[in-house]
Every structure is written in structure tokens, then in C-alpha cells.
Amino acid sequence: MSLTGLPLAQAIVEHMPRGWSAELRHETQPYITRAADGAHVAILEGGWSREGRVEFLGCWPILKNGQTYNGGKRRAITCSAKRSPEAFAGEIRRRLLPEYDSAYAEAKVWVDRHETAAGEAVLVAQRLASVVDGTASDGPRCSRGDGVFVYAPSDSCISRLTVQPAYGSALGEEYARPVRVDVELHGMAPELAAEVFRLVRAYEAVGTETAETKRVDAVVDWWTDGPETVERNRDVVREVGRQEMGR
Helix, strand or coil, X not given: CCCCXXXXXXXXXXXXXXXXXXXXXXXXXXXXXXXXXXXXXXXXECCHHHCCEEEEEECCCECCCCCECCCCCCCEEEEECCCCHXXXXXXXXXXXXXXXXXXXXXXXXXXXXXXXXXXXXXXXXXXHHXXXXXXXXXXXXXXXXXXXXXXXXXXXXXXXXXXXXXXXXXXXXXCCECCEEEEEECCCCHHHHHHHHHHXXXXXXXXXXXXXXXXXXXXHHHHCCCHHHHHHHHHHHHHHHHHHHCC
């Protein structure tokens, strides 16, 4: 074999099924990539562990935030470096793709669910940001744990407000935890703190089986003493009720 790098990837693609293309990632690393689902195989050459051989490594899906899904051990095969691009393509189709395609498809299901959950968290954060006159970040900074941040005004008593996306704990598992909001408050007047705590306790006291309208009315009754305040806050509370009832 005389071809290496991107020229080798391009030569292999000529013998792969329609829809595969060759590209460089990270400036120097050649890959062959399938357009239909983003599956990509790295072509690894050189190094003491591959002396005289070429490794074809099936890679996991990449999330929108740039992180790579971690599904454990990746599927890979090695071939003699003396073989032709046509022979490499045949080995990839015969020995790598059957197992890699199955593993990649399962991982892609998890990634798609993750992206959906992250998008829902962004929407919730944007709604909360509009309530507190703040701004929301574009999305979770990590695959789990960081959440979507809402930045309140500097004069607000809200020191931290984060929307945590719904997540399952394992591939293929239903969400073990629905979307949740974490908040830290500081410098509150006692009267404001009392109102906040009354609202929280009233909301927790209304059972999940209660109709949404009754739930909202009960929370609003606890939240305020006057009809003008009821009308001003009712839409906000109703949206919170919808989120909880939709779990």
C-alpha cells in the first residue's frame, strides 16, 4: 500500500456503498463518513502498536455541544498495510460494519433522546428567564450535570438558577429523572421569603392527580392576597402547573 492519510480514505470510499465520503478531522486525522446517520470510521496508521498494519475504528455519535457519546469499547478491526484500498473496503463492510452499525444505531437513539431533553430544558429556561427578566444559556455545557443556566439581573435575589434536563441513567432506559429546576436565593426580605415558602408548600400540597385548573387556583390563592396580583401571576403559575402535570 502506497496511499496514506486522506488519499487512502478517498480511495477506500470508491469501493464503499453510496453515501460514504472521505474527510479530515482535527486537521490531520482521516475518516470515512456515512452521510445518512453520521457514522464515521477513523483510519489509524503508524505507531509501534500498528507496525505494518492499519486500524479502522468505528466512532460514537457526536452531540450538538461537541461532546462524543461514551458507549464504552469501540468496534475496530486491523488489516495488513500492504493490502489495497478495495481490500480495505471489503474488510470494513464484512468485519466492521455489521457489529458497528448495530452499536452505533443504539447509541444514536440515546443521543437523539438526549438532544430532545436538552432542547426541552432550553425552552423551560427561556420561559423562566422571561419571568425574572434574565437571559438563558444556549444549552447544557455537558452531557449531564451542568444543565441550562438562567442569568438573573444583578440586583435580583436569585444567585443561581439552573434547569436540569431529563435523563435516564443508561442506554435505552426510560428517563429516571424528569426535567428539574435548581435555584439559590440570597438577600431576601423576610416577607418575600415567607411568600416564596408558602408558594412552594402550597404547590407540594396539591396532589398530582388534581385537575390542572384546581391546582393552579390553589397555588395562586396561597401566593397572593389580592385579585390584581392573582391575575398578574396566574399565567406564570399555570405554566408551572402544566410542566408538573405533564411529567
